[in-house]
Amino acid sequence: MSWLTRVRERLPFISKRETPDNLWVKCPRCTEMIFAKEYEANLSVCPKCEHHGRIGADARLEQLLDEGFELLPAPTVTEDPLKFRDSKRYTDRLKAARASNPHHDAFTAAYGTMDGRAAVVGVQDFTFMGGSMGMAVGDAFIAAAQRALDEKCGFVCVTAAGGARMQEGILSLMQMPRATVMTRRLRDAGLPYIVVLADPTTGGVTASYAMLGDVHVAEPGALIGFAGQRVIQETIREQLPEGFQRAEYLHKHGMVDMVVDRHDLKATLARLLDYLTPAKAA
Template sequence: MNWISNYVRPRINSIFSRREVPDNLWTKCTECDTMLFHRELIDSLNVCSNCNHHMHITPRDRFHSLFDGGLFTEIDVPEPNADPLSFRDQKKYPERMKTAIKNTGEKEAMLVAIGDMGRTKVVAAAQDFSFMGGSMGMYVGNAIIAAAETAVKQKCPMILFSAAGGARMQEGILSLMQMPRTTVAVEMLKEAGLPYIVVLTHPTTGGVTASYAMLGDVQIAEPNALICFAGPRVIEQTIREKLPEGFQRAEYLLDHGMLDRVTHRKDMRNELITITRMLMKQDPAIAADLPAPVPAQDGAEFEDAKK
């Protein structure tokens, strides 16, 4: 037995050999290019610690941070026709859907759930911009209607987090029909005397802004969120003029009376608890009595509180 070749050399190689580092340990901020460690990013709810930029957060992770104890129940949404127009561009529509489902782990661009937030039962719906740009199709319309019907049945407020590039072109006129459908759903809440709160996140554009995203009893936005119908570049090319600094950003809209609040993501839970309890004519929440959200765990996802 050769002690050097059989033991010493493999031992040295194992110590000095380059170890593979997982690709998801660090994330670059899309605003300032700062490299952010994944655990710190999860703890800060995907907000850059250097420039305070609010990056994308999935609806599921958002709900875990908002609902008491991170516990919520998903609401079933009726499934629409998978490919009503047999649409095809460079790929078939079903192929694009399969890719989006694989990349996000979600079946569509909106997640609807019910649970307690500050001891108050609420229905929440959130769009996922990473799922085909959060585009508004028939499923999103069905999701908002299902959320509104559940809120009316349970006699509780509805909170909607918008994030979309507009209507889904693969569904053509059927996607545009979701604008009046969702408007009727919002009217159901108003007729029942129930609060409808909208939180506009980056970006909220197109037909979404022309319908349910701007119909809230209270309009809140995350800092620096782009909120518009047509984007600033399109407007500049149309009118051939330079737009004001920060045009169509959340702070600009707040200054011009289009929003009620611009709220940091870490303060969003307490803000929504205060507003919902006030609109439901309940006593103010006692901070020490409220269950804390589930703490972030190692890895890319929050802990499943049910385990």
């Protein structure tokens, strides 16, 4: 017990100052304690080791789009079509996820400009049930792609997901071909579809719209793959190389076009939209 504590106990009229619990953020990679405001000002990137932390949909949209963007309405879908229950009812899991998230489901889209270039940006939020892909995510993706077609502008999709949402069974898997059809419609219209692979992008999302972009951009250190590393190792019975399924490894082996720091992401995407959007649609 310090002398200051003993003094406070003897002098009860000296009030104890309350310290908020969210003043500091611990970097998951280097374990450095970072002042929360400094971390947020640095776009949730560790100033010491440059680890790119996971961020929510609102923060991502604010980082990528100019001020004044328009949020697209959340689609209305049938909830709990299979009346699914594991250790909890699916409806209870949805309620818990929505209580801690400002959005209705894992995919949020907005229309606006990116350094003056018109674009639709869709963001998958890993904090909402692991960014899992269900009917609501599929409908939101389709609505975002359709808005890009209507506005004749590019569509940027930021992925972060653990895969399909098992509580919706085959209905969640059906979102893979539905999203694929929309990427083909964008291509047929000559409009760019750019994917930003954030940490983590796995499962059925990787097997569909996350790998169908005209350009694939990844954030540094992002985990990108279909099955988990342990599953692959046990299947092929071989030791996998260092950094397997990380953005830098995939870039080196041609699966990702570029790895871009979060501070440079908006400018890079705006430049790509400038290159790829047809002049008559600009």
